[in-house]
Amino acid sequence: MRIIRAKDYKDMSEKAASIIWAQMLLKKNSVLGLATGGTVLGIYEILCEKYMEGELDFSSVKTLNLDEYVGLEGRHPQSYRYYMDKNLFEKVNILKNNTFLPNGLAEDLKRECKDYDETIRQLGPIDLQLLGLGRNGHIGFNEPDDHFEDNTHVRRLNETTIKDNSRFFEMGEEVPKSAITMGIKPIMEAKAVLLAVSGAEKAKALKAVLEGPVTPSVPGSILGKHENLIVVADLDALMHVE
Numbered sequence: 001m002r003i004i005r006a007k008d009y010k011d012m013s014e015k016a017a018s019i020i021w022a023q024m025l026l027k028k029n030s031v032l033g034l035a036t037g038g039t040v041l042g043i044y045e046i047l048c049e050k051y052m053e054g055e056l057d058f059s060s061v062k063t064l065n066l067d068e069y070v071g072l073e074g075r076h077p078q079s080y081r082y083y084m085d086k087n088l089f090e091k092v093n094i095l096k097n098n099t100f101l102p103n104g105l106a107e108d109l110k111r112e113c114k115d116y117d118e119t120i121r122q123l124g125p126i127d128l129q130l131l132g133l134g135r136n137g138h139i140g141f142n143e144p145d146d147h148f149e150d151n152t153h154v155r156r157l158n159e160t161t162i163k164d165n166s167r168f169f170e171m172g173e174e175v176p177k178s179a180i181t182m183g184i185k186p187i188m189e190a191k192a193v194l195l196a197v198s199g200a201e202k203a204k205a206l207k208a209v210l211e212g213p214v215t216p217s218v219p220g221s222i223l224g225k226h227e228n229l230i231v232v233a234d235l236d237a238l239m240h241v242e
């Protein structure tokens with residue numbers, strides 16, 4: 001595990017973006033595992049800037065996103081498809097057909113999970129998996145539980161996650177109660193994992209990831225077993241770590 005200490009959110013975003021940038025320079029047809037949420041927004045902003053400056057080429061890149069809300073269509077402003085389109089895909093030269101997310105509107109969700117695993121199998125292993133960290137230690141939407149779930153599955157969201165994510169929704173708008181998420185296996189099979197963490201509210205979860213023990217009650221703690229984990233975190237997030 002490598003820990004890269006950043007001063008603040010901006011510095012964390014720059015450092016994490018430079019790792020993705022390097023990955024794309026090293027392998028033009030990289031398969032990137034991507035995440036959503038507030039933490040990674042700054043990273044995407046920098047990647048878009050680098051693209052505008054002619055430094056980055058997404059034309060051969062393929063992407064696999066971690067998760068999607070059940071019940072939200074891709075045009076819904078809070079869907080993760082919409083988030084990815086607006087914050088990255090529509091701003092760079094990636095081919096839309098090379099961008100994959102689970103379909104939250106699928107009629108047969110079990111089938112959708114199987115199909116997504118098959119897509120991951122065909123494209124994988126992921127070269128670089130970008131992850132954020134939930135306040136309760138979740139990765140993707142792998143929520144605290146009594147076991148780790150290997151494959152793509154539908155997950156009922158915890159109250160803390162629903163509350164945390166409600167900030168992105170309009171007042172009175174209902175936050176979806178469940179999501180389809182990639183399981184732990186493809187994350188652990190990724191050639192490298194880049195965990196981006198910012199802010200004091202993540203400090204406890206980050207300490208649990210960095211110091212263990214590995215337990216499904218803190219899903220991110222499994223990352224301690226990954227052979228090529230890169231953590232980029234700012235000082236606030238690292239406040240409980242020696």
Ligand code: GLP
Nearest residue numbers: 035036037038039132133134140
């Ligand atoms: C969301 C996403 C995760 C993300 C996490 C942290 O629920 N499913 O992939 O890492 O929460 O989000 P944020 O960066 O907004 O704190």
